[in-house]
Amino acid sequence: MPRALTTEFRKLATVRSPWLLLALGPLTVVAGISGLVASGGNVHDPALPGKAFAHVGLAAIFTLVFGILAVAGEYSRGTITDTFLSFPGRRSVITAKLAACGAVGAAAGLVSAGTALVVTAAWWSAKGGTFHLSAADTWRTLGGGVAANVAFAAIGVGVGALVRNLAAAVTAALAWVAVVEGILGQLIGSGLARWLPFSASESLDRASLTSSSGLLSRGLLAQWDGGLVMLGYTVAFAAAAVLITLKRDVT
Amino acid sequence: MTDVVARGLTKTFGRVTAVRDMSFTAPAGTITGFLGPNGSGKTTTLRMALGLVQPTGGDVLIGGVPYARLAHPRRRVGALLEATGFHPGRRARDHLRVLAAAERIPDRRVDEVLGQVDLAEAAGRRVRGFSLGMRQRLGIAAALLGDPEVLLLDEPVNGLDPAGIAWLRGLLRRLAAEGRTILLASHLLGEIAQTADHVLIVSSGQLRFAGPLREIGETNEALESAFLDLT
Ligand SMILES: Nc1ncnc2c1ncn2[C@@H]1O[C@H](COP(=O)(O)OP(=O)(O)O)[C@@H](O)[C@H]1O
Ligand SMILES: [Mg+2]
Numbered sequence: 001m002p003r004a005l006t007t008e009f010r011k012l013a014t015v016r017s018p019w020l021l022l023a024l025g026p027l028t029v030v031a032g033i034s035g036l037v038a039s040g041g042n043v044h045d046p047a048l049p050g051k052a053f054a055h056v057g058l059a060a061i062f063t064l065v066f067g068i069l070a071v072a073g074e075y076s077r078g079t080i081t082d083t084f085l086s087f088p089g090r091r092s093v094i095t096a097k098l099a100a101c102g103a104v105g106a107a108a109g110l111v112s113a114g115t116a117l118v119v120t121a122a123w124w125s126a127k128g129g130t131f132h133l134s135a136a137d138t139w140r141t142l143g144g145g146v147a148a149n150v151a152f153a154a155i156g157v158g159v160g161a162l163v164r165n166l167a168a169a170v171t172a173a174l175a176w177v178a179v180v181e182g183i184l185g186q187l188i189g190s191g192l193a194r195w196l197p198f199s200a201s202e203s204l205d206r207a208s209l210t211s212s213s214g215l216l217s218r219g220l221l222a223q224w225d226g227g228l229v230m231l232g233y234t235v236a237f238a239a240a241a242v243l244i245t246l247k248r249d250v251t
Numbered sequence: 252m253t254d255v256v257a258r259g260l261t262k263t264f265g266r267v268t269a270v271r272d273m274s275f276t277a278p279a280g281t282i283t284g285f286l287g288p289n290g291s292g293k294t295t296t297l298r299m300a301l302g303l304v305q306p307t308g309g310d311v312l313i314g315g316v317p318y319a320r321l322a323h324p325r326r327r328v329g330a331l332l333e334a335t336g337f338h339p340g341r342r343a344r345d346h347l348r349v350l351a352a353a354e355r356i357p358d359r360r361v362d363e364v365l366g367q368v369d370l371a372e373a374a375g376r377r378v379r380g381f382s383l384g385m386r387q388r389l390g391i392a393a394a395l396l397g398d399p400e401v402l403l404l405d406e407p408v409n410g411l412d413p414a415g416i417a418w419l420r421g422l423l424r425r426l427a428a429e430g431r432t433i434l435l436a437s438h439l440l441g442e443i444a445q446t447a448d449h450v451l452i453v454s455s456g457q458l459r460f461a462g463p464l465r466e467i468g469e470t471n472e473a474l475e476s477a478f479l480d481l482t
Binding site: 003073085087250 | 301304324337341349353355
């Protein structure tokens with residue numbers, strides 16, 4: 001394994017806070033699916049499992065903050081100095097963080113997906129409903145959700161490199177997801193809004209809100225298009241992270 | 252033998268000129284004291300030497316090569332910098348293991364340097380609970396980790412108790428006697444007077460004196476009056 005990547009994994013393995021953060025993902029999935037059923041969701045509705053599985057993509061909010069923490073956390077605490085002393089080329093630091101956070105994001109997404117399956121199966125059997133694992137939409141929705149977890153972890157690395165202040169970076173990212181993208185979407189209209197990052201990720205992880213025509217009718221992109229758009233954002237943030245990191249003085 | 256050589260080093264931050272056309276050599280086998288008042292450009296100079304700050308002009312070569320181009324920087328150069336941080340939730344030993352991973356340095360060496368800075372017993376504790384002096388010792392352990400032939404130290408006695416200061420002085424003398432290059436930045440006259448062989452005196456980012464300590468007097472008083480004249 002490249003030395004920069006070993007270093008990043010060792011950093012993650014020796015602190016607790018990022019893992020506590022990631023544990024919120026599966027917890028959100030449990031709470032979200034339980035809420036869906038408890039608030040009167042009909043387990044005989046064939047669309048309901050898809051709504052349940054879409055919570056996996058929602059958990060990506062935590063991999064986003066995880067990615068931010070991996071970079072902005074180092075600037076805020078001053079450990080970035082030691083990191084750059086070890087790897088003065090710096091490029092390897094950012095690529096290792098992208099790889100490590102992407103891998104952890106994938107693992108977190110898989111745990112959330114497994115949790116979603118178990119919790120859904122438990123609720124459905126308790127309420128006497130049935131859902132079909134074999135439905136192609138099940139795996140497309142869960143797979144899209146895992147992909148969203150990976151993409152947001154990498155985007156978080158980019159955000160953390162661009163906004164080095166940890167509190168500011170986390171606030172900016174959460175404000176974007178919760179408020180800014182919605183307002184901006186209304187200003188530019190749904191035709192353009194569906195290309196914005198959070199909307200694109202929604203199309204990625206809500207494939208089973210019926211077919212792609214169903215997605216389009218809700219003002220979202222088709223799943224593969226949403227995936228490609230997310231890939232584009234991920235690459236753009238990663239490239240910006242590398243470029244800005246190479247130049248900046250660390251004082 | 253690895254000298255540290257600055258050539259026409261200059262750095263401006265906006266309208267502030269932190270370092271102005273500085274040239275000096277810190278020769279191998281000696282302790283070079285880098286003395287100057289607060290804000291005179293010492294930290295900025297060391298950060299430029301370590302590739303953390305991009306010079307506006309000039310460069311610093313370590314054994315003829317800029318730091319950023321060293322193949323195994325932690326094995327060649329050890330650094331202790333003022334604003335270096337620790338993750339408060341990471342244990343001291345793990346802090347060093349993270350740095351060790353960068354050069355595939357074995358855990359055995361981590362334990363060795365922890366013993367050397369007298370932190371063996373605190374090795375398993377999270378840095379959150381460390382005093383300033385303990386953090387300083389951990390920083391020194393990090394600098395020593397790669398057994399480097401060059402040490403760049405910024406205000407290393409900050410937070411150390413008198414016994415720690417004496418210990419550090421002995422350690423630096425021993426390392427210099429082994430042929431290593433030590434550049435020791437400080438605003439404390441007494442520390443430089445007792446430790447250094449050579450001195451660089453800076454003020455307002457400019458080099459005012461470079462030469463053997465004995466040329467300006469080895470007593471505290473002689474150095475103090477020279478320092479006050481020059482700065
Ligand atoms: N990142 C920065 N931005 C603006 N000014 C800076 C920065 N870093 C240092 N300076 C200025 O450069 C000068 C030299 O600072 P420094 O190198 O820290 O001095 P010393 O270590 O000798 O106390 C000071 O005037 C300081 O305010
Ligand atoms: Mg300083």
